[in-house]
Amino acid sequence: MASQKLLQLTISRVDGPVFDGEVIAVSVPGVEGDMQILAHHEALISPLRKGSITIYKADGKKESHLLESGTLEVSNNHATILI
């Protein structure tokens, strides 16, 4: 999996960081439908609705987080999710 392109992902909550690391992909509940963000996604800002975030980690494992609402920002292969 050395050639696999990875995406930098940071998930933060007001009271502390939730996740920080490199992932293969992350799927989020956007206000206009679910989205999956892969490495080198175009720069994007979008609000998120209530739902769950699924992280596909580099080691093949999955991780989920619930959110009430939030904001997604992607730039320079770095995704930031504020929940």
Next chain:
Amino acid sequence: MALKQIKNKIISTQKTGKVTKAMESVSAVKMRKSQERAFEGRPYVHAALRILGRLAESSEGLAHPLAQKRETGKQLLVIVTSDKGLAGAVNSSVLKRAAENFEHNPETDVVAVGKKALEFSTREGKKILASYTNISDNVHLSDVQDLTHVVLRHFTDGAYKNVTIIYQNFISTFEQVPVKRVILPIDPEDIYDVMSGIKPKVGKFSDDRVALDTKTVYRVEPSAEEVLDTLIPQLVQIMLYHALLESKASEHSARMVAMKNATDKSKEVVKALTLQFNKERQAAITAEVSEITGGIEAMKE
């Protein structure tokens, strides 16, 4: 004073000293925790400010209703104090600031956080829109959720020209200053000030600056307005959350210092009393000895 009385006074002073010493240690731990929590929120704030900064640069700019300045209306004042006293001038300086504010803006309604703020506002005869007391030291985001809703709802209704908050700003363990900030209508510059407020002047977190690079062109989905709709309430919430954290950190550090002074003073008093006790005892002994020798001399004759 009789010997017995002095002795009792020494014992009670020592006991008081022990209590203040314990309060000092407890406050020290709580203060450190409050500070740590404030630092944990940093990454979030940076990201939120970055997004806001980029949106502000976009064509729509900050045309959001919550960012528009208003000319007329009343003022909504959020006063943050602690529930308990024994913390030096922490609360009184905030309330003094609030009283000054009332003089300039007689048309002010209040949201009180902390018992002291509530008592003060009631005394001043202000209209209290909401009050929050007994907020745990371990401030949780849910503690400010309701407060955020109240503030946003009243501001959106349009009766108020701005929402201002007064709280104790933590500068260092020995220095806290009351600050007054406008939270709504929102201003990115102000948010930055709020966030930088809690950082110490020197040390680990002192050079922590948000860089706003605006080179990237973003696709904003579905529209800048909708992003701001979710982002601005979040920012208001984090500002309130930080105000609460700062106020807690200030309260604990001020209490720590106040209790340290009290402990030192109790030691001083015990020392003075012990000296007095010894003098009195010596005087009693001397008197007794002279009585005995006087008695012996009398019997000799």
